[in-house]
Amino acid sequence: MSAETHPELTKNQALVFGSLSGAGGPLTAYAILDQLRDDGFRAPLQVYRALDKLVEYGMVHRLESLNAFVACAHTGCAAHGAAAFAICERCGDVSEFTPEKAIDLLRNWTEQQGFRLSRTTIELRGTCKACASSN
Amino acid sequence: MSAETHPELTKNQALVFGSLSGAGGPLTAYAILDQLRDDGFRAPLQVYRALDKLVEYGMVHRLESLNAFVACAHTGCAAHGAAAFAICERCGDVSEFTPEKAIDLLRNWTEQQGFRLSRTTIELRGTCKACASSN
DNA sequence: CCGAGGGCGTTACTTTATAACACAAATACC
DNA sequence: GGTATTTGTGTTATAAAGTAACGCCCTCGG
Ligand SMILES: [Zn+2]
Ligand SMILES: [Zn+2]
Ligand SMILES: [Zn+2]
Ligand SMILES: [Zn+2]
Numbered sequence: 001m002s003a004e005t006h007p008e009l010t011k012n013q014a015l016v017f018g019s020l021s022g023a024g025g026p027l028t029a030y031a032i033l034d035q036l037r038d039d040g041f042r043a044p045l046q047v048y049r050a051l052d053k054l055v056e057y058g059m060v061h062r063l064e065s066l067n068a069f070v071a072c073a074h075t076g077c078a079a080h081g082a083a084a085f086a087i088c089e090r091c092g093d094v095s096e097f098t099p100e101k102a103i104d105l106l107r108n109w110t111e112q113q114g115f116r117l118s119r120t121t122i123e124l125r126g127t128c129k130a131c132a133s134s135n
Numbered sequence: 136m137s138a139e140t141h142p143e144l145t146k147n148q149a150l151v152f153g154s155l156s157g158a159g160g161p162l163t164a165y166a167i168l169d170q171l172r173d174d175g176f177r178a179p180l181q182v183y184r185a186l187d188k189l190v191e192y193g194m195v196h197r198l199e200s201l202n203a204f205v206a207c208a209h210t211g212c213a214a215h216g217a218a219a220f221a222i223c224e225r226c227g228d229v230s231e232f233t234p235e236k237a238i239d240l241l242r243n244w245t246e247q248q249g250f251r252l253s254r255t256t257i258e259l260r261g262t263c264k265a266c267a268s269s270n
Numbered sequence: 271c272c273g274a275g276g277g278c279g280t281t282a283c284t285t286t287a288t289a290a291c292a293c294a295a296a297t298a299c300c
Numbered sequence: 301g302g303t304a305t306t307t308g309t310g311t312t313a314t315a316a317a318g319t320a321a322c323g324c325c326c327t328c329g330g
Contacts, residue, residue, distance in 0.1 A: 010277065012277080028316080029317070030316070030317070040279095043280065043281085044318070045318090046278075049277080049278080065199040086244075086245060086248065086250050088250075097244065099240055102237040102238075102241050105234055105237040106234055106259060109232065110259060113221065113264060115259070115261055115262070115263055115264060115267075116262040117261040118261040119260040121200055121260070122241070122255075122256070123199070124241060124250070124252055124256075125253050125255075126250050126252040127250070127253070128248075133249075145308065145309090148308095164286070165285070177310070177311075178311065178312085179287070180287090180289095180309090180310085183286095183287070183288080184309080
């Protein structure tokens with residue numbers, strides 16, 4: 001897994017990305033730091049610096065409502081400008097999807113307002129199917 | 136100003152809401168705290184507790200990508216289940232709007248997934264018209 | 271060789287948010 | 301009225317998330 005079409009990650013970036021990919025879900029910066037203590041990580045900045053780059057490359061998304069980060073589910077999200085996330089408040093599961101039409105509508109609104117859009121955050125909170133049935 | 140159709144605010148809730156309404160834009164919890172020192176506020180919890188209720192009542196929205204709070208622009212947002220925000224990264228201006236269609240599309244997606252939606256966060260970052268023209 | 275830029279490591283710090291405990295006021299119930 | 305329950309409150313202390321500032325080491329293009 002992980003056919004890297006990536007811009008040459010540095011060692012720290014690769015470690016952080018590995019940690020996030022392996023997690024199969026969102027992690028906070030401090031959780032990543034703890035995971036990487038054995039690899040020589042000592043301070044939050046080491047994590048944040050790597051995360052900044054990974055987000056810039058579209059390989060990692062920041063979940064604003066969770067103060068956490070998650071590996072992109074699409075092996076490189078640079079393609080689709082924006083993504084959306086459904087976050088289960090029961091089990092913590094996060095599904096990334098790409099609601100193109102909804103995003104188009106939002107972009108249309110911004111254009112009509114003369115607002116120059118640079119980043120779109122869409123996060124849905126609720127209960128996932130599994131958790132809803134195991135009521 | 137402010138035709139109160141409100142669920143009987145307590146003193147602290149009213150103070151916090153007043154502070155936010157008067158600001159004409161988003162404030163962090165700590166900024167509110169500073170504004171209310173003279174009214175007897177001493178600790179963040181006093182602000183956060185009031186904010187929790189105000190958000191619950193739909194009178195205040197939390198801007199996740201800003202860690203800040205803003206008074207609802209529609210004199211009671213309980214009506215429309217979800218709102219969206221365009222946030223100018225230059226001047227900090229925030230416009231609240233209600234992209235019903237986009238929200239419907241998102242809700243449809245969740246329903247198809249069996250995801251029970253409870254809260255929707257839509258935040259658009261970019262440059263507002265005024266700031267974009269005064270390049 | 272040298273200078274610029276990028277990544278790195280470290281210390282210290284700021285900002286944002288909660289836990290825990292105790293008391294007061296309102297509400298509900300008999 | 302008296303008593304339980306809930307809701308709001310004030311305070312101290314602490315946790316969690318994010319950044320500033322500094323100096324070092326590379327590497328790349330002169
Ligand atoms: Zn993605
Ligand atoms: Zn779940
Ligand atoms: Zn609103
Ligand atoms: Zn602006």
